[in-house]
Amino acid sequence: MTKLFGTDGIRGLANTELGCELAIAVGRATAYTLSKKNEGEKVKILIGKDTRISSDMLESALAAGISSVGADVFLLGCIPTPAVAYLIKHYGADAGVVISASHNPAEYNGIKVFDSSGIKLSVDEEYKIEKQIENGDIENYIKSHTDVGQIKTLTNAEDDYVNFLTSCMPFSLDGIKIVVDCANGAAYNSSKRIFEKLKADVIYIANNPDGLNINKNVGSTHLDYLKEMVKKERADIGIAFDGDADRCLAVDENGEEIDGDKIIGIFAKYLKEKGKLHKDSVVITIYTNLGFIDYCKKNGIKPVRTAVGDRYVLEEMIKGNYSLGGEQSGHIILKDCSTTGDGQLTALMLLMILKQSGLKASELTSDIQKYPQVMINIPADAEQKIKFNSDDQIQAFINEKESDLFDSGRVVSRVSGTEPLIRIMVEGKDKTTIKAVAEEIRDKILERI
The missing domain is CATH 3.40.120.10 (Alpha-D-Glucose-1,6-Bisphosphate, subunit A, domain 3)
Structure with a gap:
């Protein structure tokens, strides 16, 4: 079928x-x-x-x-x-x-x-x-x-949604300067209404959709322009959504990326301190950085891993009655408020913590030290994906390369469920080593498919 x-x-x-x-x-x-x-x-x-x-x-x-x-x-x-x-x-x-x-x-x-x-x-x-x-x-x-x-x-659909989000996070953003990247996508109007309602000082970028410019060099998968604008405007933080606004990533005042792992880390620590992190646990995926695992250990937080995909994160959250979960890509689920990743809800939570803490955005993430990661995407049609999944020689080669990293790194390889790609992620302490391993695995896959 x-x-x-x-x-x-x-x-x-x-x-x-x-x-x-x-x-x-x-x-x-x-x-x-x-x-x-x-x-x-x-x-x-x-x-x-x-x-x-x-x-x-x-x-x-x-x-x-x-x-x-x-x-x-x-x-x-x-x-x-x-x-x-x-x-x-x-x-x-x-x-x-x-x-x-x-x-x-x-x-x-x-x-x-x-x-x-x-x-x-x-x-x-x-x-x-x-x-x-x-x-x-x-x-x-x-x-x-x-x-x-x-x-x-x-x-009145957008009205009802905006009212819901602002009721979840009832606070003022007065005094915080934000650059918001709407990816020329679905949040282009609702985000303006939300931030205006919360009295934020906002510079909007990529909020003029024309049907063709959605995600085009902007949004959560293309942060360069947001980084430039945050530094140029001397903003406190930058926020980026993707085309349908179920993801959110951020940029600190220095123009450095705050990815999903770091946002989840900020949320987990905050919720634990408030007694609202169910079972002191957080649901993450196999892509989550090993540095995040170290951070969890230091803060008494238990990480629970799932397959990649926010649906699998939510399934585990429901099964284990966890309140927080998400992905490095910025799909973050706050289950007490939402049943799916919500970029704007994530942004509001992050901004609330930023304001309450009195810290700079860079200071919120200073104790999350991430391991280097190298990611390679290999274009692959449906037939090539099947070959990849069924080829024992590819898997044996990947296992061999992962064992060469000993306990200082790991390899994750999988077919994308949303794009015509095979994804390779190699993580470890030494950037040069993991880059070489990733390229060797890429070459082997290309040879076999």
């Missing part, structure tokens, strides 16, 4: 790999699967989108597919992914769909589906949707005449 869902929904080049026909099919299969679960009751599905030029097209196709099997659609407009997750529960919807390819360039787009709890669909639920599409029998459940669903627009 064709696999459509990756680690973060369906992702592909807009109107080729992910076109209107597939969006209609996903809409129909999602709505029909939910109607079976609801024993035939009317299904209510929210749709949000980012600023890509293809998002309007895919929104129309999804809405048509959903309504064609009798479910009602409520359009939220351009809004961050975590807003959809929150509004599902707030409005009592059965599901929510986000049209976004997150941090990917404008030519890509994607579809993420959340259940009635505001949590991304499980692998089993995604499989049911894929099976419906593959079998083609969904055509038998298309409604006719007066039985089709309605499509409505909710004009």
Whole structure:
């Protein structure tokens, strides 16, 4: 059976790999699967989108597919992914769909589906949707005449989300100068409203989306411009979101990056001191830096590792009743407030701690000493990914190279679930050594695939 869902929904080049026909099919299969679960009751599905030029097209196709099997659609407009997750529960919807390819360039787009709890669909639920599409029998459940669903627009969705975020962090940012990079994405408007409401002194960059400039040399995956602007404006801190604002990274007053590991470290220490870090533990992924592990040990915090992907982080958080988790990339989940990574919520938490501490941003992270990491991305199509996963010689070579590092380093290699890439990460105390190891592994993979 064709696999459509990756680690973060369906992702592909807009109107080729992910076109209107597939969006209609996903809409129909999602709505029909939910109607079976609801024993035939009317299904209510929210749709949000980012600023890509293809998002309007895919929104129309999804809405048509959903309504064609009798479910009602409520359009939220351009809004961050975590807003959809929150509004599902707030409005009592059965599901929510986000049209976004997150941090990917404008030519890509994607579809993420959340259940009635505001949590991304499980692998089993995604499989049911894929099976419906593959079998083609969904055509038998298309409604006719007066039985089709309605499509409505909710004009107050952003208002409700902004009010929710500012109620979670009810404090003033007066006196803090911030540069905010909106990645020309879904947070371009809500972020302005949030920071204005909290009386922050803000310089905005990359907040003029044109459908083509989302994530283009800006946002959480491209921090150079933000670093320049923070130093130029003599700001206290810089904040960067990605295209759908489920990630947040930061830059200190010196223009140095504060990545997800460091942000999680700041949050964990703060919450532990307040008695709000459940089980004194934090959920992280296999990519989390070894320096973060050392930091946890020094501060009496227990790290719990999962596979890469915020869905796996959340699964572990729910399973173990943990309150904080996240990824180096900036997906950070504050479970007492949200069911998914929320870039703007993360930013507000970081800024609150910065203001309460009276410290500089660089001082907040001064005791988190990270090991050097080298990351290499190898372009790979679906067939090459399969070869990589099934080739014993590649794995044996990687194991050999990792053993050569002894106890002073490690290797993580995997196929990306959101991009046509094989990712290699080598970490250790000596930058020259790990760079050489990473390049040797890259060459071996290229030789074998």
